Amino acid sequence: MSPENKKSTLSLFSRSKTRLVRRSKILLSPRTPCADAFPEDAQEKRKEELEAENKMLKEQVSKQKFMILKLIDELEYMESLCKQKAAIVVDPTSPTNSFSSNASSMETLAAENSEKEKLIKQLILKTKLLESNVADLRSQLKSNLCEYQRSLSNLSDSVTMIKENQRFLTPTPRSHIVPSSRFLDLKQYTDTDAGETFRRLQSPPGIIPVKSSEFDSFFEGEKDYFLVLFLTAQTNQNCKLCQYFQPVYETVVRSFYESNPSFQKVFFLSVDASDNIAHFQKYNISTVPHLWIYPISSFIYKPVDSDDAFDKRIPMPENLSIVSEHYTYPITDTITQADQELRFATFLGELTQTKIVINKPMDLVLALKYCAGFFVLFRILRSRKERVLDKIRNGTAVLVLSIIAIYICLSGVNFAVQRNVPFLVKDKDGSLKYLTPGVQNMIGAEVTLSIAFQMVFSLLLWLLIQGVPRIPKENQAVGMLLFAAMLFLTYNLFTSMFKAKDPGYPFTYLYILIF
Structure with a gap:
C-alpha cells in the first residue's frame, strides 16, 4: 500500500471517530428540563x-x-486493526517484504479497507438514525414535562380558587366544646305514645319550641x-332581624318536611330568649x-x-x-326574604345531603x-x-332588541x-x-365582559355588511380593511x-396581555 493510501485510510478513520465522538458528547450531555412550562389544568x-411515560x-x-458507546468502541477497534495491518505491509525489516507479497498484501488490504469504509458509512447512518431517535425522545420528554408542570400549576390554582370560594359558601365551625355522654331520644317529641302527643306536628311549620x-x-x-337551632327574641319588638328571619325559618322548615317526608334525621328547634334568659347567661x-x-x-x-x-376528627369530649x-x-x-330562603335551603341541603324545594303560596x-x-x-x-x-x-328596533335579549339569555346572567x-x-x-383561573370558575365580571364582546362582534359584523356599501x-x-382589522383585534382580545383563564387554550392567533 502506498503512503498516500495509508494516510487517506487513517485520516478517514480519524475523521469518522472524531465526528462520532463529538456528536455522542453532544447527545450524551445532560439536558435541562423545559422551564417554559405553562400553568393550568390537571388531574x-x-x-x-x-410519570410512567417519563420513566x-x-x-x-x-x-x-x-x-452509541458500543459503536464508538467498534470504530476504535477497526482503526487500530487497520493501523496494525498497514504497519505490517510497509515494514522494511519484514523477511517477507518481497515485491509480490507486498502487492498481494496491498490488494488484500485495499479490499478490506473498502469493506471497512462501507461498514463505517453504515455505522455513521445508524448513528444519525440513533441521534434522530434520541432527539425525538428528548422532544417528547420535554413536551411531557411541560404538560406535567402545567397540570400541577393548574391543580394548585384550582385548589386556591376553591379555598377562596369557600368563604362565600361554607361556614366556619365554632370551636366551643363543653362535654356530655348521655343520649337524647327525640322520639318523645314525635311519637303518639309520648306524653305530649304530636308535639312537633302541633307546631304549624314543624318546629319544636324549647x-x-x-x-x-x-x-x-x-x-x-x-x-337545627334558631335562637331568637320573637316577643321583643326591638329585634327587627328576628322578625325578619322568623318567616324565612318557618318556610324552609315546612319545605324541608314536604320535600323529604321520609327523612327522620333532622329536627328543628326554636329557643326564645325571654323564656331561657338564665341559660343564655x-x-x-x-x-x-x-x-x-x-x-x-x-x-x-x-x-x-x-x-x-x-382520623382527622375531634376526640369525643366527656360532655x-x-x-x-x-x-x-x-x-x-x-x-330579600325570597333570596334568603333559597340561600338557607341550599346551605341546609348541602349539610344534610337532601334536596329542599321551596314551596310558598302564591302572593x-x-x-x-x-x-x-x-x-x-x-x-299604552x-x-x-x-307608531x-x-x-x-x-x-x-325589533332586530336590535332581539339581539340584546338573545345575548343576555346566552351570556350566563341567570346562572350568576x-x-x-x-x-x-x-x-x-x-x-x-376580573377573571378567575380555570374554566370551571366564573364570576359576574366575566359575564359582563362576555356580553360586551358579543355586542362588539355584532356591531362590527353589521358594519362590514351594511356600513361598507354606504362608504364612497x-x-x-380602506373601510373594509379597517372593519376587518377591528374584528380581528376584537376576536384576539x-x-x-x-387564554388567561386556561393557558392551554389553542384558538388564538395574537395573545394580548391585558387580562
Missing part, C-alpha cells in the same frame, strides 16, 4: 400517566446512549341526627338571632380510645352542650301588581298602535344570579381580579380572555 390520574422515555434514552326546663336535655349527649350568649346547626356526632367526633393517626361544635348560618337582612298582591302593570302597558301600546306597527314594519356568584374576587395580595367607492377598500 391526579393524568399525573400518574405522565419509559428515560429508559429508552439510556438504551440509545449504550448503543322550654326552659328541658333546655339542657336537647343539647347533651351524642346525636345520630341533625339538630350561663353560656354567655349575649346576642340574637343565631342559627346553629349541629351535625351527627360521628361526623365530627371520634371515640376517645381511637388511635388512628389518619356536650349548646356551645359545642356546630355550624353557624349567617343571618342578614341585606337581601296575591304581587300577582295583582303584575296584572296592573301589563294592563297599563297594553293600554293600543293608544299608540300605529308601534311602523316600528315593527321597519324591523331595525341563581348561584349568587360574586361580581369580583380578590387575589392573594388583596387586589381585585374610492374609500370602500376575546380569545386572550379565555
Whole structure:
C-alpha cells in the first residue's frame, strides 16, 4: 500500500471517530428540563400517566446512549486493526517484504479497507438514525414535562380558587366544646305514645319550641341526627332581624318536611330568649338571632380510645352542650326574604345531603301588581298602535332588541344570579381580579365582559355588511380593511380572555396581555 493510501485510510478513520465522538458528547450531555412550562389544568390520574411515560422515555434514552458507546468502541477497534495491518505491509525489516507479497498484501488490504469504509458509512447512518431517535425522545420528554408542570400549576390554582370560594359558601365551625355522654331520644317529641302527643306536628311549620326546663336535655349527649337551632327574641319588638328571619325559618322548615317526608334525621328547634334568659347567661350568649346547626356526632367526633393517626376528627369530649361544635348560618337582612330562603335551603341541603324545594303560596298582591302593570302597558301600546306597527314594519328596533335579549339569555346572567356568584374576587395580595383561573370558575365580571364582546362582534359584523356599501367607492377598500382589522383585534382580545383563564387554550392567533 502506498503512503498516500495509508494516510487517506487513517485520516478517514480519524475523521469518522472524531465526528462520532463529538456528536455522542453532544447527545450524551445532560439536558435541562423545559422551564417554559405553562400553568393550568390537571388531574391526579393524568399525573400518574405522565410519570410512567417519563420513566419509559428515560429508559429508552439510556438504551440509545449504550448503543452509541458500543459503536464508538467498534470504530476504535477497526482503526487500530487497520493501523496494525498497514504497519505490517510497509515494514522494511519484514523477511517477507518481497515485491509480490507486498502487492498481494496491498490488494488484500485495499479490499478490506473498502469493506471497512462501507461498514463505517453504515455505522455513521445508524448513528444519525440513533441521534434522530434520541432527539425525538428528548422532544417528547420535554413536551411531557411541560404538560406535567402545567397540570400541577393548574391543580394548585384550582385548589386556591376553591379555598377562596369557600368563604362565600361554607361556614366556619365554632370551636366551643363543653362535654356530655348521655343520649337524647327525640322520639318523645314525635311519637303518639309520648306524653305530649304530636308535639312537633302541633307546631304549624314543624318546629319544636324549647322550654326552659328541658333546655339542657336537647343539647347533651351524642346525636345520630341533625339538630337545627334558631335562637331568637320573637316577643321583643326591638329585634327587627328576628322578625325578619322568623318567616324565612318557618318556610324552609315546612319545605324541608314536604320535600323529604321520609327523612327522620333532622329536627328543628326554636329557643326564645325571654323564656331561657338564665341559660343564655350561663353560656354567655349575649346576642340574637343565631342559627346553629349541629351535625351527627360521628361526623365530627371520634371515640376517645381511637388511635388512628389518619382520623382527622375531634376526640369525643366527656360532655356536650349548646356551645359545642356546630355550624353557624349567617343571618342578614341585606337581601330579600325570597333570596334568603333559597340561600338557607341550599346551605341546609348541602349539610344534610337532601334536596329542599321551596314551596310558598302564591302572593296575591304581587300577582295583582303584575296584572296592573301589563294592563297599563297594553293600554299604552293600543293608544299608540300605529307608531308601534311602523316600528315593527321597519324591523331595525325589533332586530336590535332581539339581539340584546338573545345575548343576555346566552351570556350566563341567570346562572350568576341563581348561584349568587360574586361580581369580583380578590387575589392573594388583596387586589381585585376580573377573571378567575380555570374554566370551571366564573364570576359576574366575566359575564359582563362576555356580553360586551358579543355586542362588539355584532356591531362590527353589521358594519362590514351594511356600513361598507354606504362608504364612497374610492374609500370602500380602506373601510373594509379597517372593519376587518377591528374584528380581528376584537376576536384576539376575546380569545386572550379565555387564554388567561386556561393557558392551554389553542384558538388564538395574537395573545394580548391585558387580562
